[in-house]
Amino acid sequence: MIPFDRRTGEIWLDGRHVPWAQARLHVLSHGLHYASSVFEGVRVYGGAPFLLREHVARLRASARLLDFDLEHDDDALHAATLDVVARAGIRDGYVRMNAWRGSEVIQTAALHTSVHTSVAAWEIPAGYYAAADALDQGIALRTAEYRRPSPQFAPVKSKAAGNYMIGTVSKNQALRAGYDDALLLDDAGLIAEATGAHLFFTRAGVLHTPTTRCTIDGITRAQILELARRANIPCTVEDLSPDFVREADGAFVCGTACEVLPVSRIDDHTYEPRRNDLVRRMVTGYRALTTSGEAARAWGR
Numbered sequence: 118m119i120p121f122d123r124r125t126g127e128i129w130l131d132g133r134h135v136p137w138a139q140a141r142l143h144v145l146s147h148g149l150h151y152a153s154s155v156f157e158g159v160r161v162y163g164g165a166p167f168l169l170r171e172h173v174a175r176l177r178a179s180a181r182l183l184d185f186d187l188e189h190d191d192d193a194l195h196a197a198t199l200d201v202v203a204r205a206g207i208r209d210g211y212v213r214m215n216a217w218r219g220s221e222v223i224q225t226a227a228l229h230t231s232v233h234t235s236v237a238a239w240e241i242p243a244g245y246y247a248a249a250d251a252l253d254q255g256i257a258l259r260t261a262e263y264r265r266p267s268p269q270f271a272p273v274k275s276k277a278a279g280n281y282m283i284g285t286v287s288k289n290q291a292l293r294a295g296y297d298d299a300l301l302l303d304d305a306g307l308i309a310e311a312t313g314a315h316l317f318f319t320r321a322g323v324l325h326t327p328t329t330r331c332t333i334d335g336i337t338r339a340q341i342l343e344l345a346r347r348a349n350i351p352c353t354v355e356d357l358s359p360d361f362v363r364e365a366d367g368a369f370v371c372g373t374a375c376e377v378l379p380v381s382r383i384d385d386h387t388y389e390p391r392r393n394d395l396v397r398r399m400v401t402g403y404r405a406l407t408t409s410g411e412a413a414r415a416w417g418r
């Protein structure tokens with residue numbers, strides 16, 4: 118894989134399309150030093166960014182939670198994204214939007230900095246987010262040592278770069294131990310999420326998912342809840358203790374990047390993803406949404 122800073126194409130930076138190599142920030146940027154930085158990831162299916170309005174709205178809300186405002190309105194960011202995707206001719210890919218504080222001050226308080234915004238997009242090579250057989254075989258999760266902080270201790274609803282250090286360390290450790298991802302508990306020891314995806318369990322024909330008390334409000338999770346509602350599949354949103362891993366008969370993760378992936382193992386407890394009808398229905402149901410444009414229509418676009 119070519120490193121991201123060596124690729125070619127164009128990136129939208131602060132209102133202009135610039136050559137990929139010139140989309141740079143200075144090392145003395147507040148966003149780098151103090152993590153005053155937020156981002157979004159959007160999937161592109163058949164040339165169309167999926168649920169783009171929701172992602173742009175969350176980017177704005179994430180920035181507000183870190184006490185800064187984006188310098189472009191939703192329509193401008195929407196148009197910039199469509200433009201970046203179209204100029205690069207992306208059919209099935211990924212959009213990364215970032216916003217961060219600039220270089221006017223290098224100290225904790227940052228009342229008067231500029232705010233920068235970028236939009237970049239690229240095709241996703243097969244197998245980038247999960248091994249080719251993961252849809253069939255499922256992925257293995259390892260309970261992480263770090264926990265998601267409570268809303269009193271961090272801006273957990275912000276898709277803030279700073280919140281991701283927990284995920285990076287936890288996923289690195291999980292990969293080194295031979296797993297595919299980490300399962301994060303929250304401050305109270307309840308099941309929270311994976312490092313870049315929300316988690317659902319199945320038990321006797323019912324879907325169970327933790328609350329989002331300590332996580333971002335997942336855009337994919339909302340789609341899964343809506344899919345279940347439309348298919349009359351009972352679904353409960355509740356506090357789930359780690360014991361639930363053994364009580365469940367199956368599990369899957371869901372997120373923009375990984376889509377819906379069955380889980381085959383959590384620590385030493387195994388599931389049979391291929392025999393789990395509910396998990397399969399959610400995999401195919403979400404696939405149908407992303408390939409048919411049905412979700413976009415349902416939300417009035």
Ligand SMILES: Cc1ncc(COP(=O)(O)O)c(C=O)c1O
Binds near residue numbers: 338373
């Ligand atoms: C930590 C974390 N949790 C959950 C998710 C899933 O959220 P979404 O479905 O909105 O992509 C993501 C991905 O954005 C994430 O990074």
